[in-house]
Amino acid sequence: MEIAVFSAKPYDRQFLDAANAQQGHRLRYLDDPLDEDTVGLAAGYRGICIFVNDKANARILETLARGGTQLIALRCTGFNNVDLKAAARLGIKVVRVVDYSPNSVAEHAVALLMAINRKVHRAYNRTRDFNFALDGLMGFDLCGKTVAVIGTGKIGRAFTRIMVGFGCEVIGYDAYPTPEFEALGGRYATDGAIGMNADIVSLHCPLTPQTYHIINADTLARAKRGALLINTSRGGLVDTEAVIGALRSGQLGGLAIDVYEQEADVFFRDLSGTIVDDDVLQRLMTFPNVIVTGHQAFMTREAVSTICETTLRSITEFETGQPLSNEISVDA
The missing domain is CATH 3.40.50.720 (NAD(P)-binding Rossmann-like Domain)
Structure with a gap:
């Protein structure tokens, strides 16, 4: 054919x-x-x-x-x-x-989490210039922290398995709860529990009319101050303008994404020799506590x-x- x-x-x-x-x-x-x-x-x-x-x-x-x-x-x-x-x-x-391979995406989410928490991207740039100062590179132990998994399908469960191995408490949200998630050691969150308790929020749900901009100004305002947000699912799950506001105020402690709402005009191509006509992405990339990869989690x-x-x-x-x-x- x-x-x-x-x-x-x-x-x-x-x-x-x-x-x-x-x-x-x-x-x-x-x-x-x-x-x-x-x-x-x-x-x-x-x-x-x-x-x-x-x-x-x-x-x-x-x-x-x-x-x-x-x-x-x-x-x-x-x-x-x-x-x-x-x-x-x-x-x-x-x-x-x-x-x-749900493991490929889940493992990339963990890589982004570790990098944004332990400031690996900043340390890499410093040491390339033989700057070995540690100021500004403070992170936190994952062990004992609360991780919210939004979407507990195969990828979300693979991510949960790893987080449980780190010693994290994992709470989940899904329109269709599964006993497999709970068998891994996760528990489904009650109303408001994610905002109050989650030190880390990782998105693993599909993009549907119901999940579009599931991360928005309202959910960010109710989040625990300083929480980290990881997205390896679909860019449309996140209202990027709202995230920029939360990063600027310190309400959001860091962002690591492999997907972006307007990525169709940018990702999967080399634009290093051009001026990217995307003001939102340009502003996002100026933050030192933001990591962006180009939809490579599956790779x-x-x-x-x-x-x-x-x-x-x-x-x-x-x-x-x-x-x-x-x-x-x-x-x-």
Whole structure:
């Protein structure tokens, strides 16, 4: 089956080619993201493969359908960039990678937490200039601290397991509580407990209309003063302007993010030789207690291999008329 692969980076090509040795699809790699300007490149392809910041709104889906596209394969877990109702109306099937390596994202969240708490980023820059002074590098022991996990699915539980190992008290919030989270040693928070008690808040929930800006001026005002916020999930969970205000006042003690609300125009590309026209991001990056990574939490050999294998297996299921194991229904 011929597939147009959008937003194809060198590592995508390497791992997709390796996985495709077992599947035998014809992959056309496109450097460009899928959007209104590039959707024409998909004409004639029965299936396309897209990533987290590719756009698949109703207008783009209509163009895809006219061009003969019947399948969209997301090589990621999140699907907030696809208009599922429009896809269903147009008869376009949508599949995703339901499970790849929750450990990869959870471990990156821990890496960000450790770095922002122990000021590793600042120490690294200092020692590169042979400045070994310790002033301003004070952190705190994780052992005995309270960690709030927002979203207790597979990634949230993997993060919980690590935090429990550090000796933290873990409290959680999820619209769909699971006994697996409690079996790890976590407990679900009562009303107000996260704001009053959490020294660290880590986000592991999907972006939905209900979770959009779950971190906002109101929740930040009710947070424990000096708490750290970690986000390796989706940028839209956080109201960045509100976070900047909380950082400026000291209400928020530090921020470490791998995702950003307006990342589609910035992430996954080298902008080091340009002036980035994003005032919010520019202001965010001026804070010494902020760390930003470019949506790399998923990027381990194990995770990317599984992502590519699962994506191509879903395409094979579609081509051969099998039930789609990883189909996203409009009810999702």
